[in-house]
Amino acid sequence: MPELRKDPILGRWIIIAKERGKRPTDFIIDDVPAKGGFCPLCPGNEKTTPPEVHALGDPHRQPDTPGWNLRVVPNKYPALIIEGDLNKEGEGLYDKMNGIGAHEVIVETPNHDETFSNLSLDKMCNVFLAFRDRLVDLGKDPRFKYVMVFKNHGLAAGASLEHSHSQLVALPILPRMIVSELAGCLSYYHYKERCIFCDIIRQETKQQERVVCENSHFIVITPYAPRSPFEMWILPKAHSSLYSTQSQESFEALTAIFSEAMHRLEACIPNVPYNFVLHTSPLRSDPLKHYHWHFEIMPKLTKIAGFEWGSGFYINPTPPEESAKFLREAKI
Amino acid sequence: MPELRKDPILGRWIIIAKERGKRPTDFIIDDVPAKGGFCPLCPGNEKTTPPEVHALGDPHRQPDTPGWNLRVVPNKYPALIIEGDLNKEGEGLYDKMNGIGAHEVIVETPNHDETFSNLSLDKMCNVFLAFRDRLVDLGKDPRFKYVMVFKNHGLAAGASLEHSHSQLVALPILPRMIVSELAGCLSYYHYKERCIFCDIIRQETKQQERVVCENSHFIVITPYAPRSPFEMWILPKAHSSLYSTQSQESFEALTAIFSEAMHRLEACIPNVPYNFVLHTSPLRSDPLKHYHWHFEIMPKLTKIAGFEWGSGFYINPTPPEESAKFLREAKI
Numbered sequence: 001m002p003e004l005r006k007d008p009i010l011g012r013w014i015i016i017a018k019e020r021g022k023r024p025t026d027f028i029i030d031d032v033p034a035k036g037g038f039c040p041l042c043p044g045n046e047k048t049t050p051p052e053v054h055a056l057g058d059p060h061r062q063p064d065t066p067g068w069n070l071r072v073v074p075n076k077y078p079a080l081i082i083e084g085d086l087n088k089e090g091e092g093l094y095d096k097m098n099g100i101g102a103h104e105v106i107v108e109t110p111n112h113d114e115t116f117s118n119l120s121l122d123k124m125c126n127v128f129l130a131f132r133d134r135l136v137d138l139g140k141d142p143r144f145k146y147v148m149v150f151k152n153h154g155l156a157a158g159a160s161l162e163h164s165h166s167q168l169v170a171l172p173i174l175p176r177m178i179v180s181e182l183a184g185c186l187s188y189y190h191y192k193e194r195c196i197f198c199d200i201i202r203q204e205t206k207q208q209e210r211v212v213c214e215n216s217h218f219i220v221i222t223p224y225a226p227r228s229p230f231e232m233w234i235l236p237k238a239h240s241s242l243y244s245t246q247s248q249e250s251f252e253a254l255t256a257i258f259s260e261a262m263h264r265l266e267a268c269i270p271n272v273p274y275n276f277v278l279h280t281s282p283l284r285s286d287p288l289k290h291y292h293w294h295f296e297i298m299p300k301l302t303k304i305a306g307f308e309w310g311s312g313f314y315i316n317p318t319p320p321e322e323s324a325k326f327l328r329e330a331k332i
Numbered sequence: 333m334p335e336l337r338k339d340p341i342l343g344r345w346i347i348i349a350k351e352r353g354k355r356p357t358d359f360i361i362d363d364v365p366a367k368g369g370f371c372p373l374c375p376g377n378e379k380t381t382p383p384e385v386h387a388l389g390d391p392h393r394q395p396d397t398p399g400w401n402l403r404v405v406p407n408k409y410p411a412l413i414i415e416g417d418l419n420k421e422g423e424g425l426y427d428k429m430n431g432i433g434a435h436e437v438i439v440e441t442p443n444h445d446e447t448f449s450n451l452s453l454d455k456m457c458n459v460f461l462a463f464r465d466r467l468v469d470l471g472k473d474p475r476f477k478y479v480m481v482f483k484n485h486g487l488a489a490g491a492s493l494e495h496s497h498s499q500l501v502a503l504p505i506l507p508r509m510i511v512s513e514l515a516g517c518l519s520y521y522h523y524k525e526r527c528i529f530c531d532i533i534r535q536e537t538k539q540q541e542r543v544v545c546e547n548s549h550f551i552v553i554t555p556y557a558p559r560s561p562f563e564m565w566i567l568p569k570a571h572s573s574l575y576s577t578q579s580q581e582s583f584e585a586l587t588a589i590f591s592e593a594m595h596r597l598e599a600c601i602p603n604v605p606y607n608f609v610l611h612t613s614p615l616r617s618d619p620l621k622h623y624h625w626h627f628e629i630m631p632k633l634t635k636i637a638g639f640e641w642g643s644g645f646y647i648n649p650t651p652p653e654e655s656a657k658f659l660r661e662a663k664i
Contacts, residue, residue, distance in 0.1 A: 003651075005556055005557040006557055007555070007556070007557040008516075008520070008528060008532070008556070008557075009513055009516040009517060009520075009528060009529075010509075010512050010513060010516055011516065012557065012559075012644060012645075012646070013557070013644075013645050014557040014558065014559060014645070014646050014647075014648055015645060015646070015647045015648065016648055016650075016651050016652075017647055017648065017649050018649075018651060023650075023654075023658070024562075024600040024601050024658055027561070027601055027604075027633045079639075079647045091556075092535040092539070093528070093531055093532065093535060094535075094556045094557075148639060148642050148643050150637075150638030150639055150641075150642050151638055152637040152638050157635075157637060157638070158635035158636065158637025158638070159637075167638070167639070169639055169643075171643070171645070175642070175643035175644055175645055176643070176644035176645070177342075177642060177643055177644040178643070180342050180644075181341055181342060184340075184341040184342055184343065185341060188340070188341075196340060196341060196425070197341075199425055200340070200425065203424040203425060203426075207424070223339070224337055224339070224340070224423075224426045225337040225338055225339040225340075225344065225345070225346040225426070226346065227344075227346065229359070230356075268356040269356050269359055272359075275637055275638035275641055276638065277638050277641055277642035278642075279642070296642075298641060301359045303489075303490035304490065304636060305482075305484040305489060305490025305491075305607055306482030306483055306484050306489070306490070306499070306607035306608065306609050307411075307480060307482055307499070307501055309482075309607055309609055309630060310480050310482050310507070310509060310609035310610075310611070310628075311480050311501075311503070311507035311508070311509055311510070312344060312345075312507055312508035312509040312512075313344075313345050313346070313347060313503070313507055313508070314344070314346050314347070315346075315347045315349055315411045316346055316347065316348055316349065317349050317350075318348075318355075319335075319348050319350060320348075322355075326355070326356055
């Protein structure tokens, strides 16, 4: 059973994933995702993953057989496991609990050679709808407080399988970053009685310096204080704290703008490794006036080293105004 | 001039290092530190670095000439620059200031092929004394609030030069991580009237499960909630919040235990990439009852990906009790 442990000074939670238990000799310094080898996410290999929890495709197909267009399966090496109780307990001055949660893999396409940025709009839209469906389903489990939806693309960004996939982790505690984000938004709201993200959208629309692209429902900006070159945020223009309650029209507009943003990024930096993370309000929360759901896309172009670890500062060699200009002017 | 920008939601500061200004084509995905090429940190090449600010060696040598055993120089591509005023200002809802600070490189040895863990005790002690001397000197500049001392070793840990060196960055604001750490310690102190690190040392000494090694003045533990496999903390046994006020005897004991810890780590994982960071109280602060200076050593063995970025959680496949056992039993 994995264990959740809390750093008693910073309140930072660590997942001790004992099942992945590594001995010193297991640490190979530069492991590369298998190229051309066996792929557990390819059609025909469905039995090598845990049984699917969600799929789209031929309505007559049996679960865990080919014929799917998108498939969601539990991670074979999960950071957290779904069965059991939290059993919170202390150990002297330390706190721990069982590592209860869900860890799922969204296989975005049956085609091994397709990347997320090159998915057709239909296929990409299905990915965003699958995020919603899993958020709704996992939100029914009262043990979970948050579902973190993210994607790692490329070795430098932490992808360990080549086949295009995103992931989600359902957590029994609200993650520190979301707590900080919610607190920052609430404090601004108390002061101004306005959503800070709505104010950011207003200022960015006026200044235009950091706008990458936009459509009827969404705007893409490079944030004012980005952690990395070419970092982008995708924000719904209308205030909304919940990803899952979007209309079908909004999901289609999200797909169009996300696809455009990814094409612009790839045009600037071909084969860029990147992470994206969905920021939405906690499970089962009512609509919040102070919070605004969005995606953050972080290209992995700089190294996180001692200074960043120690300080929480980031050093970014490219001003977001320049990133936005390159992205806007990219030929796509 | 570099710029400091604040994320308006999280309060996270970003250094926009325009001088390092990178265009899309400058991002080479896997840059490797030059092997065997020209080394600006080697003796004979002193004129290729900015003029030295501190050195140990032949008392008759001229500055910026060979004959040194340790040399401190400003970083040629500094993240922050030393001359100018902060000029704090707003830009709509955003905050920024000039990137004023110091960024120095501590060249630990004239010998290009020596690594930090293999330095003689005398040479390693000089490195720790140089940290103190620079902390004291930079503390005289009232613009600076904190000096972050750290080392990146190995490509994966962000080292861009092969020649063994550590770095320091003097900052005009207290970094977020130190603010959180001080707040966590103070909150514990208010509740218990004891230093949390002193309590950790007591519990670890009693349990022995996570103790790696110790001597008269210092103890090395793997922390209860480590971010990475084989993470180690080096703590003075006697309560002290200030690194710089240590006695000579304490510096010698620190050197002995740090060297032993590094040898144990290298025996477990040869050529391990790692970062270490000195955690000490802010510049010009009085001795604090609630804070305890220490070093944190983080081997770079796992990838930071979307989940960690989004949540602030870390996934660690090796329990610290197992890391400590391997480190204790390593043949050195």
